[in-house]
Amino acid sequence: xxxxxxxxxxxxxxxxxxxxxxxxxxxxxxxxxxxxxxxxxxxxxxxxxxxxxxxxxxxxxxxxxxxxxxxxxxxxxxxxxxxxxxxxxxxxxxxxxxxxxxxxxxxxxxxxxxxxxxxxxxxxxxxxxxxxxxxxxxxxxxxxxxxxxxxxxxxxxxxxxxxxxxxxxxxxxxxxxxxxxxxxxxxxxxxxxxxxxxxxxxxxxxxxxxxxxxxxxxxxxxxxxxxxxxxxxxxxxxxxxxxxxxxxxxxxxxxxxxxxxxxxxxxxxxxxxxxxxxxxxxxxxxxxxxxxxxxxxxxxxxxxxxxxxxxx
Numbered sequence: 343x344x345x346x347x348x349x350x351x352x353x354x355x356x357x358x359x360x361x362x363x364x365x366x367x368x369x370x371x372x373x374x375x376x377x378x379x380x381x382x383x384x385x386x387x388x389x390x391x392x393x394x395x396x397x398x399x400x401x402x403x404x405x406x407x408x409x410x411x412x413x414x415x416x417x418x419x420x421x422x423x424x425x426x427x428x429x430x431x432x433x434x435x436x437x438x439x440x441x442x443x444x445x446x447x448x449x450x451x452x453x454x455x456x457x458x459x460x461x462x463x464x465x466x467x468x469x470x471x472x473x474x475x476x477x478x479x480x481x482x483x484x485x486x487x488x489x490x491x492x493x494x495x496x497x498x499x500x501x502x503x504x505x506x507x508x509x510x511x512x513x514x515x516x517x518x519x520x521x522x523x524x525x526x527x528x529x530x531x532x533x534x535x536x537x538x539x540x541x542x543x544x545x546x547x548x549x550x551x552x553x554x555x556x557x558x559x560x561x562x563x564x565x566x567x568x569x570x571x572x573x574x575x576x577x578x579x580x581x582x583x584x585x586x587x588x589x590x591x592x593x594x595x596x597x598x599x600x601x602x603x604x605x606x607x608x609x610x611x612x613x614x615x616x617x618x619x620x621x622x623x624x625x626x627x628x629x630x631x632x633x634x635x636x637x638x639x640x641x642x643x644x645x646x647x648x649x650x651x652x653x654x
Contacts, residue, residue, distance in 0.1 A: 344643050346396030350405070357417070358440055360433050362424035367415035368408040368437060372400035377470075377653060378443045380406040380434065384452030384476075386427075387569030389414030389562055393637060397449065397645050402653035406446070408437060410457075413565045420565060422525075422572050426579040427480075431461045438468060447652065451475035451636050452609060456578075456586070459617075462596060463589045472598040472624075473648055475641070476606055476634050477614040479586050480578040487610060488546075489516050489574070496607045497545050504542035507535070521571035524564075533559040536567035543570075546608040549633035549640075590620050598624035599648050603632030603641060 350371050357365045369390065381394050390407040398405045409416040411425045411433065434457075438446065445468050450458030455474040462469045478484060487493055494501035505513055512519040523535035537556070540563045545551055573579070582588055598621055602614035611628060618626040632640040 344639060344646060346642055346646055347399055348396060349392065350395040350398070350400045358436055360411075360436050361429065363418070364411050364421065364424070364429075364433075365417040366408050366411070366433055366437065367417075368406065368440075370441070371395050371405040371407070372398060372403045374404055376400075376402050376404040378404045378406065378441070378446035379449055379649075380408075380437070380446050382434075382448065382450035382454035382457050383407075383410065383413075384450075384454050385413065385566055385569055386410065386425075386453050386573045387413055387562075387566035388453070389565065396642075397636075397649050399650060399653055403649075404443075406437060406441060406443075408433075412569055414562075419561065420568055422568070425569065425572065427457060427460050427573070428579065430457055431464050434461050435465060435468075444468070445470040447471040447473060449473045449649075452478055452634065456480050459586050459590065459593075462593055463586070466592055466596060469593075469596050471652060472593070472596055473601075473645070473652075474598065474617075475601045475636055475645060476609045477600060477602055477617055478609045479584075479613045479617065480580070481583050482577065484610070484613060485517070485574045488543075488608065492610075493546055493607050497551075500542055500545040504538055507538045517571055517574050520567070521575045524568045524571055532568075533564065536564045539563075539567035539570070543608070547634040549603065549605050549631060549635075549638055587616060587620050590617065593621060594623060600624055600626045601641070601644050601648070602626070602628055603634060604628050604630050605632065606634040608634035 352369045355369045359365050389409045394407050412421045447470050448458045456478050508519040520535050523531050537559050600614050602611050618624050629640045629644050
């Protein structure tokens with residue numbers, strides 16, 4: 343069983359002030375003279391942790407990690423002010439410039455793959471390589487798969503629990519109903535809604551699921567629920583439902599690795615296939631006996647192999 347590069351220490355951490363009053367929490371790890379790589383966490387609404395560093399050999403890589411707007415140790419926590427994918431794209435640029443990096447490897451999984459593609463479309467000249475896992479293209483069909491019909495067919499009991507938390511007359515639009523509770527509800531209602539949202543999402547990520555126990559609400563539960571609902575209710579803040587696939591042709595000169603679990607119920611493997619069809623030069627590795635999580639053995643081994651190979 344591979345756990346990757348464990349306990350890579352943080353060389354320095356700091357905040358970078360960006361637009362609209364946001365201040366991003368950034369960590370730098372590994373070899374300051376190594377190959378620059380930036381890690382993009384999922385969600386929207388996830389955050390970084392020690393586990394985020396495990397994909398990268400600290401002797402070979404200069405590892406940049408950050409909490410996206412409104413998440414983790416970035417400030418203000420849970421802020422929805424100008425919290426959009428385009429703003430996060432420019433946050434990435436602010437970090438690159440702050441770190442005096444000419445070009446870097448962009449490594450993103452789940453929503454991190456969405457943000458990585460959006461960044462590369464806008465700033466392809468600064469992207470040395472894209473490593474993408476668990477592709478999420480942000481289309482309405484991808485959102486509906488998660489919160490309307492699709493994943494519910496694999497986990498009907500879990501989905502029924504998620505759905506029945508909402509009053510019956512509001513169940514036709516669960517995202518809007520949850521978003522209302524998490525923005526307009528009392529403290530107790532906000533926390534309970536975020537908890538139910540996270541229980542549903544957590545039930546999907548492993549190839550061999552474990553029963554989700556109700557536990558006290560953590561800050562990460564609040565940010566994941568609120569920010570996912572915020573982004574999905576507003577259609578990812580794109581006017582074009584198929585924005586990514588309609589613009590990826592500009593990435594034809596960037597080396598790209600795409601890795602996706604065969605049994606990823608959270609993000610459909612068909613999305614990874616469609617992306618590779620638009621980018622024939624990209625490699626697509628479908629990992630058998632793997633789901634959505636990057637930390638299960640088969641997925642971790644595939645990602646480590648890519649990053650170790652790029653480091654040579």
